[in-house]
Amino acid sequence: MVIEASAGEATRELLVQPPADVASTKEGVHLALEMPGAVSESISVTVEEDILTVRADRQGLPEEYRVLRRESSPGAYARSFRLSKDLAREGLVADFRLGVLTVAIPRAEHTIPRRIEVRTDN
Amino acid sequence: MELIPTRGWGSGRSLQRQINRLFDGFFTDTGFPTAWGREAWAPALDVAETEEHVTVTAEIPGIDPKELSVTVTGDVLTIEGEKRSEREDEGKSFHLVERTYGSFRRSISLPGTVDPSRVEASGKDGILTVRLAKREETKPKTIDVTVS
Numbered sequence: 001m002v003i004e005a006s007a008g009e010a011t012r013e014l015l016v017q018p019p020a021d022v023a024s025t026k027e028g029v030h031l032a033l034e035m036p037g038a039v040s041e042s043i044s045v046t047v048e049e050d051i052l053t054v055r056a057d058r059q060g061l062p063e064e065y066r067v068l069r070r071e072s073s074p075g076a077y078a079r080s081f082r083l084s085k086d087l088a089r090e091g092l093v094a095d096f097r098l099g100v101l102t103v104a105i106p107r108a109e110h111t112i113p114r115r116i117e118v119r120t121d122n
Numbered sequence: 123m124e125l126i127p128t129r130g131w132g133s134g135r136s137l138q139r140q141i142n143r144l145f146d147g148f149f150t151d152t153g154f155p156t157a158w159g160r161e162a163w164a165p166a167l168d169v170a171e172t173e174e175h176v177t178v179t180a181e182i183p184g185i186d187p188k189e190l191s192v193t194v195t196g197d198v199l200t201i202e203g204e205k206r207s208e209r210e211d212e213g214k215s216f217h218l219v220e221r222t223y224g225s226f227r228r229s230i231s232l233p234g235t236v237d238p239s240r241v242e243a244s245g246k247d248g249i250l251t252v253r254l255a256k257r258e259e260t261k262p263k264t265i266d267v268t269v270s
Contacts, residue, residue: 019221019222020218020220020221021207021216021218021219021220021221022216022217022218023214023215023216023217024214024215024217025213025214025215026213030214032221034183034184034221034248035183035248036181036182036183036247036248036249037181037247037248037249038247038248040247059247059249061170064172064173065170065171065172065177066170066171066172067168067169067170068169068170068171068176069167069168069169070168071166071167071168072166072168072179072181073166096247098182098183098184098185098186098247098248099181099182099183099184099247099248099249100183100184100248
């Protein structure tokens with residue numbers, strides 16, 4: 001289970017929290033964040049203790065452009081989530097495609113039922 | 123399993139969009155009214171210009187730009203498409219659904235300075251960019267002043 005943590009640092013930088021879908025399957029949790037216009041090389045997905053943080057810079061308009069109308073929210077993307085104990089902190093896979101960042105978080109090893117073989121005298 | 127996300131700037135997005143539409147001067151948005159359900163979700167549009175071009179950009183995360191319909195009729199640019207969820211929902215239980223889906227259509231009036239026959243559209247990282255060239259006669263020209 002993934003629980004939302006608050007946005008965290010109060011900086012003067014304008015930040016946008018990307019909308020997220022969070023779903024779980026028996027393999028783990030699947031997170032999808034809408035980050036259109038994110039600079040793909042700047043996307044960072046980090047896990048520190050229980051917190052998963054996603055950040056990315058936004059593509060800006062080149063200098064020579066004059067804005068006539070703006071509906072999109074300006075600002076870099078940032079959002080954090082709290083990972084529950086049953087989720088792994090390693091082995092996460094992140095993919096950025098068509099402006100959507102997906103993060104697959106597997107279940108922690110210790111939560112996966114393991115069958116132990118019984119040795120007998122046969 | 124209740125999730126109460128704390129939302130900051132991002133949550134005001136659709137309200138901001140509505141306010142922007144109220145203050146429309148130059149551009150008129152001729153999208154379908156909400157009552158019909160077509161405008162349940164529509165991409166945010168930004169418009170910018172240089173001396174040579176006017177660009178309209180739309181945020182279309184999760185949509186393949188090749189599946190969009192971008193048309194210019196007279197002085198109206200229309201962008202139409204559909205956002206579908208990417209994966210099958212087999213065995214998935216959702217804890218949070220903030221992304222919006224569905225078909226959309228947005229139209230925007232173009233300023234008189236553009237030449238509707240010179241349009242290019244391209245998509246990258248969830249942004250559709252429609253670039254319209256300005257008509258020659260509308261581009262700024264410097265006039266030399268002769269002093270006698």
